[in-house]
Amino acid sequence: xxxxxxxxxxxxxxxxxxxxxxxxxxxxxxxxxxxxxxxxxxxxxxxxxxxxxxxxxxxxxxxxxxxxxxxxxxxxxxxxxxxxxxxxxxxxxxxxxxxxxxxxxxxxxxxxxxxxxxxxxxxxxxxxxxxxxxxxxxxxxxxxxxxxxxxxxxxxxxxxxxxxxxxxxxxxxxxxxxxxxxxxxxxxxxxxxxxxxxxxxxxxxxxxxxxxxxxxxxxxxxxxxxxxxxxxxxxxxxxxxxxxxxxxxxxxxxxxxxxxxxxxxxxxxxxxxxxxxxxxxxxxxxxxxx
Amino acid sequence: xxxxxxxxxxxxxxxxxxxxxxxxxxxxxxxxxxxxxxxxxxxxxxxxxxxxxxxxxxxxxxxxxxxxxxxxxxxxxxxxxxxxxxxxxxxxxxxxxxxxxxxxxxxxxxxxxxxxxxxxxxxxxxxxxxxxxxxxxxxxxxxxxxxxxxxxxxxxxxxxxxxxxxxxxxxxxxxxxxxxxxxxxxxxxxxxxxxxxxxxxxxxxxxxxxxxxxxxxxxxxxxxxxxxxxxxxxxxxxxxxxxxxxxxxxxxxxxxxxxxxxxxxxxxxxxxxxxxxxxxxxxxxxxxxxxxxxxxxxxxxxxxxxxxxxxxxxxxxxxxxxxxxxxxxxxxxxxxxxxxxxxxxxxxxxxxxx
Numbered sequence: 303x304x305x306x307x308x309x310x311x312x313x314x315x316x317x318x319x320x321x322x323x324x325x326x327x328x329x330x331x332x333x334x335x336x337x338x339x340x341x342x343x344x345x346x347x348x349x350x351x352x353x354x355x356x357x358x359x360x361x362x363x364x365x366x367x368x369x370x371x372x373x374x375x376x377x378x379x380x381x382x383x384x385x386x387x388x389x390x391x392x393x394x395x396x397x398x399x400x401x402x403x404x405x406x407x408x409x410x411x412x413x414x415x416x417x418x419x420x421x422x423x424x425x426x427x428x429x430x431x432x433x434x435x436x437x438x439x440x441x442x443x444x445x446x447x448x449x450x451x452x453x454x455x456x457x458x459x460x461x462x463x464x465x466x467x468x469x470x471x472x473x474x475x476x477x478x479x480x481x482x483x484x485x486x487x488x489x490x491x492x493x494x495x496x497x498x499x500x501x502x503x504x505x506x507x508x509x510x511x512x513x514x515x516x517x518x519x520x521x522x523x524x525x526x527x528x529x530x531x532x533x534x535x536x537x538x539x540x541x542x543x544x545x546x547x548x549x550x551x552x553x554x555x556x557x558x559x560x561x562x563x564x565x566x567x568x569x570x571x572x573x574x575x576x577x578x579x580x581x582x583x584x585x586x587x588x589x590x591x592x
Numbered sequence: 593x594x595x596x597x598x599x600x601x602x603x604x605x606x607x608x609x610x611x612x613x614x615x616x617x618x619x620x621x622x623x624x625x626x627x628x629x630x631x632x633x634x635x636x637x638x639x640x641x642x643x644x645x646x647x648x649x650x651x652x653x654x655x656x657x658x659x660x661x662x663x664x665x666x667x668x669x670x671x672x673x674x675x676x677x678x679x680x681x682x683x684x685x686x687x688x689x690x691x692x693x694x695x696x697x698x699x700x701x702x703x704x705x706x707x708x709x710x711x712x713x714x715x716x717x718x719x720x721x722x723x724x725x726x727x728x729x730x731x732x733x734x735x736x737x738x739x740x741x742x743x744x745x746x747x748x749x750x751x752x753x754x755x756x757x758x759x760x761x762x763x764x765x766x767x768x769x770x771x772x773x774x775x776x777x778x779x780x781x782x783x784x785x786x787x788x789x790x791x792x793x794x795x796x797x798x799x800x801x802x803x804x805x806x807x808x809x810x811x812x813x814x815x816x817x818x819x820x821x822x823x824x825x826x827x828x829x830x831x832x833x834x835x836x837x838x839x840x841x842x843x844x845x846x847x848x849x850x851x852x853x854x855x856x857x858x859x860x861x862x863x864x865x866x867x868x869x870x871x872x873x874x875x876x877x878x879x880x881x882x883x884x885x886x887x888x889x890x891x892x893x894x895x896x897x898x899x900x901x902x903x904x905x906x907x908x909x910x911x912x913x914x915x916x917x918x919x920x921x922x923x924x925x926x927x928x929x930x931x932x933x934x935x936x937x938x939x940x941x942x943x944x945x946x
Contacts, residue, residue, distance in 0.1 A: 314603025315832055349839040386782060459691050463788020492925045493634070525884050532881025540872040544889045545882070547867045547923060576895040578835065578902065 304424045304481055306334075308437045311446040312487035313497045317518045319346050321487045321572065322439040324587035330367035331588065334434040338369045341416060341440065341449075345371045350580055360433075368433075374412015377419040384429045413452035418468060421475040421482075427468070446501075450476065450509065477509050484513035490520050490558035502565045515562045516591075520571040521548075521555045594723045595716065595819070596856065599737050599844075600830035601837075605861045607635050608926055609830055609919075610727035611661070612935035618659035619936065622722040625715055626661045629708060629729045636663050638928055647715070652929055660721070662711070669707040677808035687801040692794050704729040705740030709816050716819055738820075738851060826856035833863040833899065833918075838906055845910065855914050857943060862921035863903070864896050917943035 306329075310322040319340070326338040337360055340347055345356035347369045353361055358376040360368035420438055422428035440446040453473035460466040476482055484505060488498040498515060505511040525548075533545035562569050572590055575583040598610040607628055614626035625647060628635050636642045639650050639661050647662040671688065678684035687693050705728065712726050728737045784792055819825060827848055831841045841858055848855050874893055878886035907916040919942055926932060 314601060316603065346840075349835070382786070385786060459794065460788050460791050462790060464785070465787040465791060523884065523888065525888075529882040529885040533879060533885055536875070536879040536882070538872070538875045538879075540867060540869045541875060541879070541886070541889055543867040544892075545885055547865065548885065548888065551923065576891045578895075578898055580835070 305431070305433055306435045307420060307424075307482045308435070308485060309440055309446070309482065310437060310485045310487060311440040311501070312485075313489075313494045316487045316489045316494050318487045319350070319439050320583065321485070321516055321518055321587065322437050323347070323350070324572075324584045325485075325591055326367055326369075326435075326437045327364075327584050328588040328591050329435045329437070330364060334366065335432070336367050336435040336437065337431070337433040338363075338367070339420070339436060339438045340369070340371050341373070341438070341445075342371070343373060345369075346439075347371075372416055372419065374415050377415035378411065380429050381415060381418060410448065410452035410455045413449045414456050414469060414472070417449055417452055417472050417476065421472050424475050424478075424481045425471050427471070447504075450505075477511060479512070482511075484511055485516055486513050487516050487518050488562060490517055490555040492558075495558050495561050498562060499565055513566070515566040515569040517559055517562060517569055517571045519574040520559065521552055522571060522573040524552065524556075595712070595822075595825040596723065596725045597728065597820070597825065597827045598726065598830055599728050599827060601840075604830050604832045606830045607727050608638075608932070608935065609859065609861060609939070610725050611635055611639065612926075612932045612939055613828075614659055614661070614723075614725045615655075615929070615932045616936035616940055617723050617725070618653065618655040618657040619933075621656040623658045623720070624660065625721045625724045626659070626727070627708070627711055627715065627724060628661065628663055628727040629704065630663050630727075635661075638926060638932065640929070650929065657722070662715075664708050664711045666704055666707045669710055673707075673710055673809075673812075683801055687798075690794065690798050690801060692798045693801070705737050709740075709820075710812070713812070713816050713819060738848070738853070821852045821854075823854055826854050828856050829858045830861055831858065833860045833903070835902070838902070841906075845914070849913075857915040857917055858910065859943070860903070860916070860918045863918040864899070864920055865892075866920045866922055868893075868896050868920070870897075870900060915943055 308322075308325065310318055310325065312318045323338060326336050329336040338347065340356075347353070348356045348371075351363050351369065353363065353369070355361065356369055356371045358370060358372060358380070360370045362368045418428060419431065420436060422431055423436075440449060453469040453476065457466050457469040457473065460469070486498050486501055488494045502513055502515070505513050530545050530549045533542060536542055536545075559569065559571065570590075570592055572587050575586045577583050577586075596610075596613065598606050598613070600606045607630055610628060611626050614624045618624045630636055640652060641648055641650060641661055641663070645663075645665050645668065647660050650659045650661050653659050674687060675681070675684050678687070708726065708728060712724060715721065715724050829841055829844055829848075831837050845855065845858070874890060875886075903916075903918065910916055917939075919938060922934070922938070926935060
C-alpha cells in the first residue's frame with residue numbers, strides 16, 4: 303500500500319512545525335508508522351523533542367513515530383548511492399569538485415532530490431522509505447513554492463533523458479490527491495490570512511491542488527456579550543482591560559474564520575494551548591485534529 | 593556611518609520592526625535608510641512607496657531627521673552586479689540567456705542574501721546616510737544569512753571554473769572531457785547517465801560565462817565581510833518567544849560572537865499581550881457574571897507569569913553582553929506610517945532605541 307504523504311506549510315511563525323508534530327502524533331497513535339520530516343541544515347525538532355541528534359536517518363521519538371532532517375545534499379547522496387551502488391565510485395563522485403559545483407549550481411536540484419525522496423514510495427523509484435505516513439514540515443511559504451516548483455522547473459530545463467522523466471513523474475504524484483495532501487497552517491490574524499488565501503489560490507491554479515486550512519491558536523471558547531458587560535463593573539483594572547481586548551479578539555477570530563472558510567469550508571480550528579510543556583501542547587492538538 | 597542588521601527567522605515581524613527602528617532613528621534626527629526585502633510586499637504599501645525601485649524618501653514624514661526606504665529587487669541587483677563585473681557586455685548578455693543563471697539569480701539559496709548585502713554595500717559606500725537598517729530575507733535559522741555569501745563564493749572558488757575556461761576543444765562536451773582527469777571523466781559519465789547531456793551543456797556554458805566576474809565577486813564578498821565585522825555595524829536578533837526559539841537565539845548569539853560580529857540586542861517580539869501588567873495581582877475570585885471570561889484571564893495570566901520566569905533566566909544569562917528587549921503584542925496590524933510611529937515609540941520605551 304502506498305504511504306500517505308502530507309505537506310504542512312504556512313507563513314513563518316504560525317506554528318507549522320508544532321501542528322505538523324501534532325499530526326504525526328495523531329497518526330502514530332492510530333497505529334500508522336509515521337515519519338515527521340523537517341527540511342534544512344539545522345533541526346528544530348531536536349530541541350523540541352529533547353533528542354540528542356536528528357539527521358537524515360530517522361530517529362525514533364515514540365512508538366511508531368520518528369523524525370528525520372533532510373537536506374537537498376543528503377537526499378541526493380542517498381539517491382545516487384542507490385543508483386550507482388558501488389561505494390568507492392560513489393565516494394569518487396562526491397569528492398569530485400565538478401560534482402560539488404554541479405550540486406551547488408544546478409537550480410532546484412536540492413529541492414528536486416527532496417521531493418523525489420518524499421514521493422519515492424508511490425513512484426516505486428529510489429531508496430525504500432518504510433513508513434505508512436510521511437509528514438513534511440515545509441518551513442516557509444517561499445521555500446514551499448520552491449519545493450513544489452522544482453520538478454516542473456527541472457523538466458523545463460531538461461526535456462530529454464532520465465532526469466526529465468523523473469521530474470515529470472514527481473510532479474504527477476504531487477498533484478495526485480489520492481497520495482499527497484496539503485495543509486496550510488494559519489493564524490486568525492490579517493496578514494497570515496491574506497497569505498493563506500494567496501497560497502490557496504496559487505496551489506489551485508498552478509497544480510490543481512485543493513489544500514486544507516488549519517486555523518491555529520483560535521479562540522474556541524466563544525463567550526456571551528453578558529460576560530463582557532459584567533466584567534466592566536469589576537474593580538480590577540487589568541481584568542477590565544483584558545475583557546476589552548478579548549472581546550475585540552473574539553470578534554476578529556470569527557471574522558478571520560469566515561474568511562478562510564470562503565476558501566476551505568472544512569477549515570479546522572485548533573485552540574491556543576496555554577502551556578510551555580511541548581508534549582502537553584501536542585497531546586491537546588493531536589486530540590483536536592480530524 | 594552606522595549599520596543595523598536585523599536578523600531572525602520568518603514570521604517574527606522583522607520587516608516591521610526594521611522599519612519602526614528606522615522611524616525611531618529619523619525622529620531622533622538621523623538621516624536613515626531602511627533597506628528591506630519585504631517578501632510579502634506589504635511594507636512598500638505601509639510606507640507609501642509602492643512601485644519605486646530605487647531609494648526614495650518616505651512621504652508624509654515630519655521628523656527631525658529624514659527617512660528613506662528601498663525595496664531590494666533581487667533580479668535587478670544581481671543583473672547589475674554581473675553587468676558591472678563582466679568585462680564585455682556580450683559575455684553578460686550570454687549569461688543572462690543561460691537557463692541556469694536565470695534560476696540561480698533569484699532562487700539559489702543564498703542569492704537573496706547576497707543581493708541584500710550587495711545593495712547594503714552600495715548604500716554604505718555612497719556615504720549618504722547616518723544609519724542604514726537592513727531587513728534580511730526570511731530563513732529557517734537566523735544564522736543562514738551570514739553563511740550565505742561564503743556559500744555563494746565557494747561556488748566560484750572551486751577549480752571547476754578554471755577547468756572549463758582553460759579547455760580548448762570546440763564542442764562543449766569535448767572541452768569538458770579533454771581537461772578532466774580519469775576520475776572526473778568517470779564522474780561526468782555517471783552524471784550524464786543520470787541527468788542527460790542537456791543539463792551538462794548548460795552547466796559548462798554557465799561556468800564559461802562567469803569567468804570574468806569570479807574575481808570581482810570574491811573581492812566584493814571580502815569587502816562586504818569587512819563592513820559587517822566593523823564595530824559600527826550592529827546586529828539585532830529578532831525572535832519570537834518559545835523554548836525552541838530561545839535555544840536557537842542562544843546558538844545564533846554564540847555564532848555571531850565567534851564570527852567577530854557585534855550584537856546590539858535581542859528583541860523578543862510579541863512576547864506578551866499589551867494588557868498584561870506583571871505587577872497586577874489576580875483578583876481573589878471571579879467577578880459576578882463573568883466566570884468564563886475570568887477563567888480565561890486566569891489561565892493566560894499564569895501562562896505569562898511562567899513565561900516571565902523563563903525570560904528572566906534568559907535575560908540574566910545574556911545581560912552582560914547585550915540588551916534583551918521584550919515587545920508587547922499590540923494586537924492590530926500596522927498599515928501606515930502612523931502605525932510604525934506607534935511601534936517606534938514602544939521600542940523606545942522598552943529599550944531606549946539603538
